[in-house]
Amino acid sequence: MSPTALVVADPRSPVGIRTTLEALGAARALLDRSGGGKVALALLGHGLGDVPEAAKRWGADQVLVLDDPRLAIFRSETYAWGAEGLVKRLAPPVVVLLPGSTMGRELVGRLSARLGGGGTSEALELELEETRGLRVRRPLFGGKASETLSLPFPAVASLRPNAFAPSEASAAAPVEAVELPKAGPAGPGAELLERSPVPVSDTPPLTQAPVVVSGGRGLRGPENWPLLEDLARALGAGLGASRAVVDAGWRPAAEQVGQTGASVSPQLYVAVGISGAIQHLVGMSSSRCIVAINTDPSAPIFKVADYGVVGDALVLLPPLTEAIRRARAGAGP
Ligand SMILES: Cc1cc2nc3c(=O)[nH]c(=O)nc-3n(C[C@H](O)[C@H](O)[C@H](O)COP(=O)(O)OP(=O)(O)OC[C@H]3O[C@@H](n4cnc5c(N)ncnc54)[C@H](O)[C@@H]3O)c2cc1C
Structure with a gap:
């Protein structure tokens, strides 16, 4: 049947x-x-x-x-x-x-x-x-x-x-x-007493986002995160981070990608200033397309990347974000 x-x-x-x-x-x-x-x-x-x-x-x-x-x-x-x-x-x-x-x-x-x-x-x-x-x-x-x-x-x-x-x-x-029976679910069950609203973020949740933009220690400090957030907004992406930046207190633990963080498999993963330690790779290497930006051409992240850019993220991010915004608005690069 x-x-x-x-x-x-x-x-x-x-x-x-x-x-x-x-x-x-x-x-x-x-x-x-x-x-x-x-x-x-x-x-x-x-x-x-x-x-x-x-x-x-x-x-x-x-x-x-x-x-x-x-x-x-x-x-x-x-x-x-x-x-x-x-x-x-x-x-x-x-x-x-x-x-x-x-x-x-x-x-x-x-x-x-x-x-x-x-x-x-x-x-x-x-x-x-x-x-x-x-x-x-x-x-x-x-x-x-x-x-x-x-x-x-x-x-x-x-x-x-x-x-x-x-x-x-x-x-x-x-x-x-369809109608439900008058009697609710059987059994003791938990009674809901109160629920607080979830803080609203303008980026989609990390583990479900079709595009993820993640930052590592190469971004030099939390003061540079707005550059990454701008790129994430332009791509409609969720925000991720390496453990090194979470341990340093630059980003919340909920953003960590890797062995001891979230596992993600988006269509596109953009790794910015992330070396590509094995503990990071296990959380993201099943992504469909990986783009890496790193100053060090021998960084291990380039071994799993489909596209790599060797360069300074702090210099590259603003024009990259601007080009993506213009392309998505239909104005071309
Ligand atoms: C048990 C265990 C569990 C772990 N779990 C995780 C985990 O879940 N997730 C995780 O991420 N890590 C995890 N780690 C840590 C992991 O081993 C690495 O230490 C960590 O991933 C490194 O983070 P990073 O790439 O940001 O920093 P780094 O390794 O310091 O790399 C920074 C990179 O930025 C590049 N860079 C520097 N300046 C610039 C610039 N201006 N522009 C562009 N690139 C630049 C450098 O060339 C370098 O490649 C774990 C470790 C252990 C032992």
Whole structure:
């Protein structure tokens, strides 16, 4: 029997929408490789406004809308309960694909536990097995190794950002409103007492950004970071850093890329004034295209770079940023 793929959307931010489209693209490609099947998109929330109208053209065959006050803010407890209700309405076998956003990563454990099948995060490759379920390849140890898992149905996987091609715009799919049972999720569960707003940054989150610009000790000091921030803004990039600059207190720990920091795999990684120590490379060498700027032509970063510029970053960054701004504005270099 053809499987059904359910994608749980994260429509609250541009990153959430992009990773949702990647999950829809991955779902369609997965089913097409195995003889077809239906792709359903789940929209969970409250006061979704015009989101369902936009989402019906994101490439699913069907859009299921759960609009309920209990889903007004994202909590893995309530969202896993809501998504479980949707999975049970679909014809088995079911594969649930979650976006590579913070929401998707938070939901995967609780949802797979509720469904009683198999679950994993950071999927890089997906394949349906004849009878058992979903085969998933995922990275391990910051990308130094990988493993392949076989998940029984109903299988749940959150995807690695940027690993799958996004779905194409489609004809309008039918939208169906679904109601949740009056009784909430069973079990004691945690009660939400208070939530503080997340500080708003004008650069996208590091681990989900399609472009990352990272700085190292070659930038000489925190006073030069505005040069890097300008470049990141021009590219719509997330900001990263080497451990040396984090240890020096120039940048917050959340920006560190590498073995003891974040693992990133953007389409483009720009390493500025970073030597390319192995502990840094394990966190970024799976990036699709790597550009390095360094004064030392023998810096190890050039061994993994697709494009390298030997020169002083403090001199090169302002004209580079300006050229990118002009090119993106359509004025040419
Ligand atoms: C257990 C362990 C875990 C670690 N985890 C991490 C990790 O997660 N992430 C991480 O990054 N590191 C990690 N490290 C540290 C790592 O070994 C390196 O020390 C660190 O990555 C070096 O940072 P850097 O490249 O900024 O500095 P440096 O190695 O000092 O390199 C600075 C570079 O800037 C260049 N430069 C100087 N001036 C300029 C200029 N004006 N313009 C352009 N280039 C210039 C230099 O040629 C040099 O290549 C770890 C180390 C250990 C032991």
